[in-house]
Amino acid sequence: MRRVNRDQKVRISLSLNGRKTSAETEPRMLLSDFLRHSLGATGTHVGCEHGVCGCCTVLIDGTAVRSCLTLAVQAEGRDVKTVESLAGSDGKLNKLQQAFQNNHALQCGFCTPGILMSFTDYLARNPNPTEEELREVLSGHICRCTGYAGIMAALKEAVGLGK
Amino acid sequence: MKPRPFDYIRPDGVEEAIALLAEYGDDARVLAGGQSLMAMLNLRLADPSVLIDIARIPELDAIRDLGNRIEVGAAVTQNKLLAWPKLAEKLPLLAAALPFVGHFQTRNKGTVCGSIAHADPSSEIPLSLATLEGEVVLRSKRGTRSLAAKNFQLDMLTTAREADEMITAVRFPVMDGRGTAFREVARRHGDFAIIAVAALIDGEGIARLGIGGMSGAPVVRRIVLDDGAAVKDAVENLAAELDSYEDLHASADLRRDILRNLAPVVVEEAVKCAA
Numbered sequence: 001m002r003r004v005n006r007d008q009k010v011r012i013s014l015s016l017n018g019r020k021t022s023a024e025t026e027p028r029m030l031l032s033d034f035l036r037h038s039l040g041a042t043g044t045h046v047g048c049e050h051g052v053c054g055c056c057t058v059l060i061d062g063t064a065v066r067s068c069l070t071l072a073v074q075a076e077g078r079d080v081k082t083v084e085s086l087a088g089s090d091g092k093l094n095k096l097q098q099a100f101q102n103n104h105a106l107q108c109g110f111c112t113p114g115i116l117m118s119f120t121d122y123l124a125r126n127p128n129p130t131e132e133e134l135r136e137v138l139s140g141h142i143c144r145c146t147g148y149a150g151i152m153a154a155l156k157e158a159v160g161l162g163k
Numbered sequence: 164m165k166p167r168p169f170d171y172i173r174p175d176g177v178e179e180a181i182a183l184l185a186e187y188g189d190d191a192r193v194l195a196g197g198q199s200l201m202a203m204l205n206l207r208l209a210d211p212s213v214l215i216d217i218a219r220i221p222e223l224d225a226i227r228d229l230g231n232r233i234e235v236g237a238a239v240t241q242n243k244l245l246a247w248p249k250l251a252e253k254l255p256l257l258a259a260a261l262p263f264v265g266h267f268q269t270r271n272k273g274t275v276c277g278s279i280a281h282a283d284p285s286s287e288i289p290l291s292l293a294t295l296e297g298e299v300v301l302r303s304k305r306g307t308r309s310l311a312a313k314n315f316q317l318d319m320l321t322t323a324r325e326a327d328e329m330i331t332a333v334r335f336p337v338m339d340g341r342g343t344a345f346r347e348v349a350r351r352h353g354d355f356a357i358i359a360v361a362a363l364i365d366g367e368g369i370a371r372l373g374i375g376g377m378s379g380a381p382v383v384r385r386i387v388l389d390d391g392a393a394v395k396d397a398v399e400n401l402a403a404e405l406d407s408y409e410d411l412h413a414s415a416d417l418r419r420d421i422l423r424n425l426a427p428v429v430v431e432e433a434v435k436c437a438a
Contacts, residue, residue, distance in 0.1 A: 001172065001173065001174050001175055001179055002172070002173040003172045004172075005170050006168035006212075026168070027169060027214070028165060028167070028168050028169060030166075030205070049164060049165075049205050050202040050205050051201070051269060054268060063271045063272075064267070064268050064271055065268060066268060066269065066272070068201075068205065069197050069201035069202060069205075069272070070197065070201070071216075073171050073216075074197075074216060118268055121271075122267060136262075136267065136352070137266075137267045139351070139352050139353050140267055140268040140269065140353065
C-alpha cells in the first residue's frame, strides 16, 4: 500500500520521454504541474484544468490522457511521454509535426502539444483512419485560432488521406 | 484551480480498499479513472480528506463473461470495454452508447463503474445499465450485495451506496440477438447529452425504452407495440408525466420536445435491428 499524507512530500520516480527521472511531490499536485514545474518539461500546456480543452494531453504507458485530471503520484513508476519526445535528437520534426507545419495547423500553438500527443496514441492504434474518425478524436481538443481546418488538413496529410 | 490538500492512499487489493472505507467512510472518495472526480477536485466541488486510488488493483481490471451477464470490474476503462472483441455481439447497446461518452482521451482513463458511481442524470453508461436492467456490485467489510440499477441510482448524483461500500463491478445482462438502438441530442459530440434515449426489443412485440436527461435518474418503461400509434402515445404520456429539470442548456419544454421527437426514432431503429 502506498500512502502519502496531505502535508508530506515524497519523491516519485517515473520515466519521462525514455529517461528515468524523479522529483518531490505532495499528493494534490497534478501531473501537468509536476511535469512543468518539477521536471521542467514545459511543452505540456495547461488550459482549463478540468479535462475539457485537451492542451495538457500526454501519454501514460502509451495511452493519451489528460495530465490535469491525473495526480503526479498516480504516474509513479509509469512511462510518461510528452510533446518533447516527438522530434528527433537533431531537432528534426516527425511526420505528424511536419504535417502540422506544412498545413499551417497552428497559430498560437497553445493547443498543439495536446493534439499531437492524442494522435500519437490514436494513430498507433489505427494507422489508417477515416476523416470521420480523425474528427472524432480531434473533438477532444479545443483550438481557438485555426477553426480546425488546418489541423484536419495536417492530419489527413499525415495519414495519407485525400490524395 | 488546484485541489485542496488530501491524503492519498493506493491500496494493493480490494480487501485493503474496503478496510480503508470502513475507517474513513464519508471523508474518503474512491478514485478510479478520475475523469469526473479529478475535475470536481480541481474546481473544489469535492473536498474529501482521503483519496483511495483503486486504479491499479489487478482484480478490478477485468471483463468477465458470466454467460447471461457481462461483469465489468471497477478499474476497467471505457475504452477497454469499447475495444472488447465480444462487445458488439454481447452488449450491442453499450457498443452503440460508449462512443458518446466524453472523448477518446477521457475514455482512455474514465472507468465504466466510475460513470455509474458518479450518477449524472444524462450519462450514457447509467442509462444503458438501467435499460438493460443490470446490477451494481457493492462490497464492504460487512459483505457483498448487488443492487438493481433502478435501486442504485436514486437521483441526480445520488446513489444507494453506503459510506463504507465500494463498487467492485457492474453486471450487464446479455441481449442475445435482440434489437437495440441508442441516440442522443447534445450541443456538441462528447458533451453531456440533453436527452439520451436507449431502446431494446424485449421479447414478442414489447419495446423497453430508457430515457436519460429528463429526471434525476434514468427512466425505463415497457411499451407494447400493438399498433402503429403505441410508441407515439406512450412517449406523449411520458413527456407529460415526467417532471423534467431545467439547466443552462435546455428548458424543461425543450427536453420534452426532444424526447417526443427522438424516442419514436430510436424505438423504430431497435425494431428494425431486431428484424
